[in-house]
Amino acid sequence: MDIRIEKATIADVPKIHKLVNDFADRGEMLHRSLAELYENVRDFMVIRDGEELAGCASVHVVWADLAEIKAVAVSEEHQDQGLGQTLMQACIEEARRLGIATVFVLTHKPGYYEKLGFQLADVMHLPRKVWGECLRCPKFPHCNELALVMHLQPDGSAVWTQQGGVTVQELDLIPAPHGPRPRLGL
Numbered sequence: 001m002d003i004r005i006e007k008a009t010i011a012d013v014p015k016i017h018k019l020v021n022d023f024a025d026r027g028e029m030l031h032r033s034l035a036e037l038y039e040n041v042r043d044f045m046v047i048r049d050g051e052e053l054a055g056c057a058s059v060h061v062v063w064a065d066l067a068e069i070k071a072v073a074v075s076e077e078h079q080d081q082g083l084g085q086t087l088m089q090a091c092i093e094e095a096r097r098l099g100i101a102t103v104f105v106l107t108h109k110p111g112y113y114e115k116l117g118f119q120l121a122d123v124m125h126l127p128r129k130v131w132g133e134c135l136r137c138p139k140f141p142h143c144n145e146l147a148l149v150m151h152l153q154p155d156g157s158a159v160w161t162q163q164g165g166v167t168v169q170e171l172d173l174i175p176a177p178h179g180p181r182p183r184l185g186l
């Protein structure tokens, strides 16, 4: 296996489109149009296995202090190898590099993000999100996704008060179930 994590390029967009929308067809995540993916290609990280796209995730700045991590997907044959966690860590590191104070996700799978140190939050505590992008969503205001947040300190560690949570640094210490962690090529 030749696993690498990198910023996405234009050539990745059709593969990201297929990966995300195949899961979306099964109700596991939101559909993304090609237009949206091309417009936001600079937000995306991808994990490659050789020439194959193994996973993707994007970090989208909403405001000076807020970014959303979205479109997180790992192909079925690459799941449970720590790649989702690696993608999340890369997105968090990118948000920290930008100087973002808080990252959030909207998801039907809160358990996955709670394991990574995110904390359930009231989406109404993310007003810029609700009154910005959500207003344009066909599901608004009957969205059934849950919001989870992670507050980042300047050094990138998570501000996490609930027992059992992990810091961003500690994410590095969670062993991948199978094989070595892919190298960060950012």
Ligand SMILES: CC(C)(COP(=O)(O)OP(=O)(O)OC[C@H]1O[C@@H](n2cnc3c(N)ncnc32)[C@H](O)[C@@H]1OP(=O)(O)O)[C@@H](O)C(=O)NCCC(=O)NCCS
Binding pocket: 023, 028, 029, 071, 072, 073, 074, 075, 078, 079, 080, 081, 082, 083, 084, 085, 086, 106, 107, 108, 109, 110, 111, 112, 113, 115, 177
């Ligand atoms: C969710 C997803 C990105 C995880 O990717 P992955 O590479 O398999 O994740 P990791 O290998 O980093 O982590 C796997 C761990 O998360 C756990 N996990 C996976 N889905 C979970 C969920 N819904 N709730 C709680 N834990 C979950 C696995 O059981 C595994 O646990 P373990 O480490 O104790 O064995 C992947 O399953 C996926 O792409 N799913 C379809 C698209 C999707 O749901 N995207 C997120 C929606 S916003």
